[in-house]
Amino acid sequence: MEATTHPAELAVDLRNITKSFDGSAVPALAGIDLAVPYRQRLVLLGLSGSGKSTTLRLLNRLHDPSTGDLTVLGTDPLAMRGRQLRQFRQRVAFVFQHFNLVGRLSAIENVLAGGLGTLRGPRSGLLMYPNRMRLAALEQLDRVGLADYAFQRAGTLSGGQQQRVGIARALFQQPELLLADEPVASLDPESSRQVLDILQQVSEEDGLTVICSLHQVEVAIDWADRIVGLRGGQIVFDRDAGDVQPDDVALIYRAEESKAHTPEAPE
Numbered sequence: 001m002e003a004t005t006h007p008a009e010l011a012v013d014l015r016n017i018t019k020s021f022d023g024s025a026v027p028a029l030a031g032i033d034l035a036v037p038y039r040q041r042l043v044l045l046g047l048s049g050s051g052k053s054t055t056l057r058l059l060n061r062l063h064d065p066s067t068g069d070l071t072v073l074g075t076d077p078l079a080m081r082g083r084q085l086r087q088f089r090q091r092v093a094f095v096f097q098h099f100n101l102v103g104r105l106s107a108i109e110n111v112l113a114g115g116l117g118t119l120r121g122p123r124s125g126l127l128m129y130p131n132r133m134r135l136a137a138l139e140q141l142d143r144v145g146l147a148d149y150a151f152q153r154a155g156t157l158s159g160g161q162q163q164r165v166g167i168a169r170a171l172f173q174q175p176e177l178l179l180a181d182e183p184v185a186s187l188d189p190e191s192s193r194q195v196l197d198i199l200q201q202v203s204e205e206d207g208l209t210v211i212c213s214l215h216q217v218e219v220a221i222d223w224a225d226r227i228v229g230l231r232g233g234q235i236v237f238d239r240d241a242g243d244v245q246p247d248d249v250a251l252i253y254r255a256e257e258s259k260a261h262t263p264e265a266p267e
Contacts, residue, residue: 009037010036010037010038011037011038011176011177012034012036012059012072013035013071013072014033014055014058015068015069016031016032016067016069017031017034017058017065017068017069018030018068019051019054019066026233028233029054029058029233029234030232030233031234032068032234032235034055034228034235036209036211037209038176038207039203039209040225040226041200041210041212041223042211042212042228043211043213043214043223043226044212044230045213045214045217045220045229045230045252046252047253050231050232050252051230051232052181053182055213055230056180056181056211057181059092059177059211060072060088060092061077061078061080061088062094072088072092072177073088073092073176073177090173090174091177093114093169093170093171093179094170094179094181095163095166095167095170095178095180095181096181096183097182097185097186099163099165101154101155101162101165104153104155105153105154106150106152106153106154107146107149107151107152107153107168108138108150108151110169111165111168112172114169114170114171114172115129115137136172140169140171140172141165143168144164144167144171145164145194146164146165146168159187159188159191160187160190160194163184164198167183167199171202177208177209177211178199178202178203178208178209179210179211179212180210180211180212180213181213183195183199183212184214184216184219196223199212212224217244221241221244222241224241225241226238226239226240227240227241229248229249230252237251
């Protein structure tokens with residue numbers, strides 16, 4: 001008999017979550033149930049349009065679900081507004097596929113932006129931040145191997161370096177939950193390996209729960225504790241990474257290949 005996981009032990013608990021966007025006849029998510037324990041490294045595996053990014057963006061309220069119940073870090077983020085929501089988002093950091101850095105600002109200024117939710121009023125320029133925050137930002141850049149690039153403009157860094165700045169910015173928030181949306185999709189193999197190694201290392205050092213979307217099967221199996229396969233806004237398999245079988249992967253990829261060769265019905 002499998003052990004029961006109680007809600008208090010869960011970093012994320014999604015129940016019958018649906019999400020539809022205006023103008024689309026097909027729901028982005030169609031009844032998702034997902035429970036993620038604390039300190040787990042979980043990969044959402046699927047092709048573009050499978051619902052991976054939508055799921056991640058629900059978890060820090062970048063999107064709201066159409067229906068269903070959502071619990072994150074023991075709280076109901078759907079009930080939050082204003083300051084309470086900003087404080088919640090400090091606990092749930094996000095690493096974006098396309099980095100979301102300000103290219104004209106230095107690496108350290110981009111990292112410091114991760115702490116804006118804790119400050120009153122805007123900040124313009126490095127010296128507008130307290131010294132303790134500047135030192136903490138430099139420490140996070142050192143963790144990702146970029147201390148020597150702290151004062152270099154982010155736009156002059158390579159893609160892999162920019163993603164590491166994005167990770168440092170996320171870590172600067174001192175989060176409990178780290179969300180990574182296709183963090184290596186735009187990177188070469190060596191940079192991808194470095195980024196995923198860093199995410200694994202910091203998750204272990206800081207005791208983070210990490211939910212990462214990927215589409216590369218081998219990468220997901222090597223990196224994750226658990227893999228959840230998505231297709232058409234639905235979960236098609238949910239297994240420990242070491243237990244994923246070719247038939248599981250086929251539920252995602254072969255179905256898409258078949259669909260691509262099947263004529264659409266006339267409207």
